[in-house]
Amino acid sequence: MAPDALFEVRDLGVRFTTPRGRVSAVREVTLEVRRGECLAVVGESGSGKSQLFLGCLGLLAAGGVVEGSARFDGQELLGPDDGPRRAALGTRLAMVFQDPMNALTPHLTIGRQLAEVVLERGLLDAAAARARSLEVLQSVGMPESEERLRQYPHELSGGQRQRAAIAMALMTRPDLLVADEPTTALDVTVQAQVIDVLRKARDRGLAVVLITHDMGVVAGIADRVAVMYAGRIVETAPAGELFAAPAHPYTAALLASVPRLDTPLAGRLVGIEGQPPAPGAEPDGCAFAPRCPSVLEPCHRSRPPLESHGSRSVACHALRRPAGAGP
Amino acid sequence: MSEAANETLLRVRNLTVRFPMPRTRLVGPRPWIKAVDAVDLEIDTGCTLGLVGESGCGKSTLARAILALVVPQAGTIEWRGQPLRHDDAVGLRRMRRELQVVFQDPVGSLDPRMSIGESVAEALEALEGPQDAVATRARVNSMLAEVGLDPTIHARYPHELSGGQCQRAAIARALVGRPKLLVCDEAVSALDVSVQAQIVNLLADLRRRHGLALLFISHNLAVVRHLCDEVAVLYRGRVVERGTSAAIFAGPRHPYTRALLAAVPDPDPAAHARAAVPELRAAAAAEAVAVVGCAYQPRCPLADGLCREQVPRLEDVGDGHLAACHQARIRPAAS
Amino acid sequence: MAGSIRASAMTEGALWGDARRRLRGNRAAIAAAAFIAVLVLAALLGPLGSPYAVDQVDWTLSPLASPPSLANGHWFGTDSNGRDLFVRVWTGTQVSLLVALLATAVSVVIGVAWGATAGYLGGRVDGWMMRVVDVLYALPYMFFVIILTVVFGRSLWLIFLAIGAVGWLTMARIVRGQALALRQREFVLAAVALGLPARRIIARHIVPNVLGTVIVYATLTVPQVILFESFLSFLGLGVQEPLTSLGRLVAEGALEMETAPWQLLVPASVLALLLLALNFLGDGLRDALDPRLG
Numbered sequence: 014m015a016p017d018a019l020f021e022v023r024d025l026g027v028r029f030t031t032p033r034g035r036v037s038a039v040r041e042v043t044l045e046v047r048r049g050e051c052l053a054v055v056g057e058s059g060s061g062k063s064q065l066f067l068g069c070l071g072l073l074a075a076g077g078v079v080e081g082s083a084r085f086d087g088q089e090l091l092g093p094d095d096g097p098r099r100a101a102l103g104t105r106l107a108m109v110f111q112d113p114m115n116a117l118t119p120h121l122t123i124g125r126q127l128a129e130v131v132l133e134r135g136l137l138d139a140a141a142a143r144a145r146s147l148e149v150l151q152s153v154g155m156p157e158s159e160e161r162l163r164q165y166p167h168e169l170s171g172g173q174r175q176r177a178a179i180a181m182a183l184m185t186r187p188d189l190l191v192a193d194e195p196t197t198a199l200d201v202t203v204q205a206q207v208i209d210v211l212r213k214a215r216d217r218g219l220a221v222v223l224i225t226h227d228m229g230v231v232a233g234i235a236d237r238v239a240v241m242y243a244g245r246i247v248e249t250a251p252a253g254e255l256f257a258a259p260a261h262p263y264t265a266a267l268l269a270s271v272p273r274l275d276t277p278l279a280g281r282l283v284g285i286e287g288q289p290p291a292p293g294a295e296p297d298g299c300a301f302a303p304r305c306p307s308v309l310e311p312c313h314r315s316r317p318p319l320e321s322h323g324s325r326s327v328a329c330h331a332l333r334r335p336a337g338a339g340p
Numbered sequence: 341m342s343e344a345a346n347e348t349l350l351r352v353r354n355l356t357v358r359f360p361m362p363r364t365r366l367v368g369p370r371p372w373i374k375a376v377d378a379v380d381l382e383i384d385t386g387c388t389l390g391l392v393g394e395s396g397c398g399k400s401t402l403a404r405a406i407l408a409l410v411v412p413q414a415g416t417i418e419w420r421g422q423p424l425r426h427d428d429a430v431g432l433r434r435m436r437r438e439l440q441v442v443f444q445d446p447v448g449s450l451d452p453r454m455s456i457g458e459s460v461a462e463a464l465e466a467l468e469g470p471q472d473a474v475a476t477r478a479r480v481n482s483m484l485a486e487v488g489l490d491p492t493i494h495a496r497y498p499h500e501l502s503g504g505q506c507q508r509a510a511i512a513r514a515l516v517g518r519p520k521l522l523v524c525d526e527a528v529s530a531l532d533v534s535v536q537a538q539i540v541n542l543l544a545d546l547r548r549r550h551g552l553a554l555l556f557i558s559h560n561l562a563v564v565r566h567l568c569d570e571v572a573v574l575y576r577g578r579v580v581e582r583g584t585s586a587a588i589f590a591g592p593r594h595p596y597t598r599a600l601l602a603a604v605p606d607p608d609p610a611a612h613a614r615a616a617v618p619e620l621r622a623a624a625a626a627e628a629v630a631v632v633g634c635a636y637q638p639r640c641p642l643a644d645g646l647c648r649e650q651v652p653r654l655e656d657v658g659d660g661h662l663a664a665c666h667q668a669r670i671r672p673a674a675s
Numbered sequence: 676m677a678g679s680i681r682a683s684a685m686t687e688g689a690l691w692g693d694a695r696r697r698l699r700g701n702r703a704a705i706a707a708a709a710f711i712a713v714l715v716l717a718a719l720l721g722p723l724g725s726p727y728a729v730d731q732v733d734w735t736l737s738p739l740a741s742p743p744s745l746a747n748g749h750w751f752g753t754d755s756n757g758r759d760l761f762v763r764v765w766t767g768t769q770v771s772l773l774v775a776l777l778a779t780a781v782s783v784v785i786g787v788a789w790g791a792t793a794g795y796l797g798g799r800v801d802g803w804m805m806r807v808v809d810v811l812y813a814l815p816y817m818f819f820v821i822i823l824t825v826v827f828g829r830s831l832w833l834i835f836l837a838i839g840a841v842g843w844l845t846m847a848r849i850v851r852g853q854a855l856a857l858r859q860r861e862f863v864l865a866a867v868a869l870g871l872p873a874r875r876i877i878a879r880h881i882v883p884n885v886l887g888t889v890i891v892y893a894t895l896t897v898p899q900v901i902l903f904e905s906f907l908s909f910l911g912l913g914v915q916e917p918l919t920s921l922g923r924l925v926a927e928g929a930l931e932m933e934t935a936p937w938q939l940l941v942p943a944s945v946l947a948l949l950l951l952a953l954n955f956l957g958d959g960l961r962d963a964l965d966p967r968l969g
Contacts, residue, residue, distance in 0.1 A: 032696050057532035057533070057534060057535075058502075058503065058532050171395070200394035200395055200559065201394065201559060201560070201561075201600065201603045201604060201605075202394065202599055202600065202603045204603065204605065205602075205603045205605070208605075226532060226533060227533075227605065228533070228605075228607040229604065229605025229606055229607045230605050231607070232605065232606060232607050232608055232609045232611070232612050233605055233609075233612045234612075235609075252609050253609050253610075256607065256608060256609055266534065267533065267534060268607060270533045270534045270536070270537040271533055271562075271607045272536075272537070272540075272560070272562035272563045272565065272566050273562055273606065273607065274561070274562055274565060274589065274601065274604055274606070275606075278565060278566075278585055278586060278589065280566060281541055281544070281566075282536075282537035282540050282541055282566055283537060284534050284535065284536075284537030284538035284540075284541060285534040285537075285538075286538070288502045288504055288505070288535065404864075407868050409864055409867055409868060432870065433870050436868065436869060436870035437870075440868065440869075441864075441865065441868045443861040443864065443865065444861070445861055448860060448861045448862065449861040449862050449864075449865050450862055450865075451862045451866075451879075451880055451883075451884070452862075452884070453883045453884060454879075462866075462869070462871075462879070463869050466866075466869040466870055466871050466875075467869060467870065510865070513865070
């Protein structure tokens with residue numbers, strides 16, 4: 014474990030018992046988040062990226078079971094003792110969701126909700142709580158913060174609500190913020206501003222986990238990226254290297270699918286044929302093999318393990334062929 | 341396939357759709373909000389028009405007015421030269437055979453209690469009258485194949501399929517009657533990016549194969565760029581810029597269009613490091629504010645006194661490229 | 676299906692396969708359904724298994740009203756006129772169930788048609804249609820039923836109509852609420868965009884998607900109808916001799932409560948257990964079908 018690893022996940026799995034039997038959403042995930050860095054966890058529907066963190070934080074829906082280990086600053090969150098998890102959650106470790114109304118109560122003012130975060134835990138007195146609320150709201154770039162404190166969530170726009178939700182998460186000055194698709198529901202002009210808020214918080218020392226399917230947003234803030242497919246990690250790399258030279262065929266295809274403004278007008282988009290396997294219906298061997306443009310024979314038989322090469326790791330058979338064996 | 345001569349399929353003039361707001365006072369006129377405000381548009385055979393804007397700009401309301409799902413308060417809509425009236429059932433029927441729609445939510449746009457085959461067959465029957473069962477089945481299957489679905493899917497239900505498959509089924513339903521214009525209301529916004537790419541390619545293929553015209557509504561400029569010949573940008577119910585894709589993407593003249601383009605997240609970390617975050621003044625949360633002058637001016641970095649007093653009209657800024665901005669006339673396009 | 680497992684595990688529950696599975700998991704509902712099935716069988720076969728007819732007086736008994744006894748073949752005893760209660764109770768159950776089913780059917784048919792149309796059309800039409808419902812709701816329908824029975828006499832068909840005519844009101848309100856929500860859904864908009872006429876959309880898209888709710892409320896209406904019929908019988912306005920119903924039996928038994936308690940206890944128990952089972956089943960159906968659409 015690297016000395017500055019703040020959050021460490023080992024062999025994590027998430028299973029659900031559905032009417033159709035036991036189904037795994039996440040399998041054998043190992044990753045870490047270092048202090049002050051932004052790790053982006055990228056994947057499409059069904060990749061398990063949200064369930065991974067919901068599992069670590071004990072927020073799974075009914076019927077969900079977590080296995081494996083998740084350590085926050087050395088303390089195990091998933092052990093039989095609930096204590097460390099409940100101590101960390103909401104104070105040193107906070108979460109922000111796609112819909113800010115998941116965090117905001119419609120019938121209380123913003124100021125009241127922000128203050129309650131610290132008042133409830135007895136961290137500050139009323140006056141200090143009010144002062145902190147204003148300070149945090151300003152730090153997330155909320156225009157006219159004083160007035161906003163007196164307003165109700167429905168009086169704010171979508172972007173402002175999301176800023177308020179982020180402010181709520183930052184009230185206790187956490188060490189780690191997990192943001193699950195924070196910009197997906199927002200207009201594109203507001204999206205850039207919210208990412209800017211997260212980036213500035215990261216620059217001030219906050220570790221951020223950004224869960225998203227939007228590669229453009231990832232490029233704006235991530236230090237490192239982990240790509241997930243069908244419940245497993247298929248590649249991790251520093252952001253610059255991942256975008257410049259993706260190693261796993263899925264990462265390459267995903268990047269190629271993103272519509273860009275600098276390619277020829279009315280050019281054809283590159284998609285990925287087919288769709289991800291339904292949870293519980295993963296094929297033998299590599300889950301991406303049925304759709305992979307670089308597929309080889311062994312890919313259908315055995316699942317490639319995640320192997321590290323320096324700062325990167327990839328799970329792919331097609332990379333391990335000796336040089337000169339073809340494209 | 342013999343092609344009809346190039347004609348203007350859809351002509352919208354001065355369209356206005358208003359919605360009543362909840363009353364703040366017991367007496368006096370009821371406050372309204374203009375979802376669509378004096379919009380003009382035209383779409384010719386085989387042409388694709390991208391309608392771009394963010395939430396609340398009125399693009400969905402505009403689409404619904406065009407499809408005669410919502411009654412406008414003012415303005416006219418002409419389909420192939422014939423004005424559309426809401427009490428003209430025969431005219432509407434004729435229009436519906438040639439103008440169809442695909443919605444945003446792939447699973448929600450299909451009746452959960454009908455199989456895919458039944459949904460598509462129902463469309464065929466609605467548009468062309470009662471059909472022979474065998475012929476219907478054949479046409480449904482061929483349509484499903486054409487959108488890239490395995491014909492065995494006709495017996496499945498929407499909740500058994502993925503988002504991409506459902507959207508293909510919705511496209512099959514919309515196209516089974518061979519319409520001339522397809523309205524896509526955020527049709528790819530709810531899909532994963534790799535699936536989005538498939539559907540956009542499918543639409544491009546279908547368009548080429550059948551000479552289909554498209555009204556493609558989206559908040560995603562990058563997608564619009566791949567599919568559309570022309571673009572119209574909507575802000576608060578008004579068209580603020582209009583032109584060919586080439587012109588708009590190369591040189592946007594309205595500050596809002598520029599802001600939209602600047603905000604599209606580029607999947608390139610180096611580009612992000614270079615660019616500064618566009619500093620937009622905050623948009624007011626309340627939409628019903630009666631703004632005198634340009635609706636964009638509270639957020640606009642270029643706004644001056646004239647902008648606060650006079651609503652800018654759409655004017656030609658060169659070669660048929662239209663922009664509704666006082667500053668666009670004065671200052672040439674920024675690079 | 677696209678989306679996380681969590682999403683697919685909680686899909687809009689109203690598809691029949693998932694619903695059946697959920698229902699099977701609900702033990703109370705299954706037990707209730709089994710009990711009702713047994714009761715129905717008993718009601719149909721019971722009278723056949725007894726040598727007595729429904730209005731046959733057993734003159735061999737003295738007094739005529741005799742308590743339940745296996746020895747003399749009157750397993751539930753006899754009523755004050757010496758008629759076998761076993762046969763009468765099961766015949767009465769048949770009649771009560773028949774009235775309940777038919778009256779519920781009438782209220783479902785009228786209620787669904789009215790509510791779906793009002794909810795889908797919306798606007799002024801909806802306003803007027805629901806005003807009618809509101810006005811009818813306000814009428815004291817007991818008086819209405821009494822007047823009908825006085826004018827047309829006490830026939831079984833009249834009971835059906837009277838009860839059905841009142842029962843459809845609640846059903847209409849419930850269905851109208853569902854229809855209002857449904858008409859905003861995109862698949863309904865798509866149907867409108869296809870040019871389908873309103874009656875077709877209501878029949879093919881609105882009604883099938885409210886069926887879940889309708890089934891639940893119909894199952895919960897049945898006990899209400901049985902009770903109402905029992906109440907009418909108690910007042911002497913229900914079915915006439917020689918037919919009987921659970922309500923009549925309870926009414927008659929109540930008069931003899933002190934001297935011949937079994938005459939009250941047996942039909943009252945059957946009635947109470949039937950209502951209880953129907954309520955359990957209705958609750959189970961509601962959980963299984965989850966009428967929150969969307």
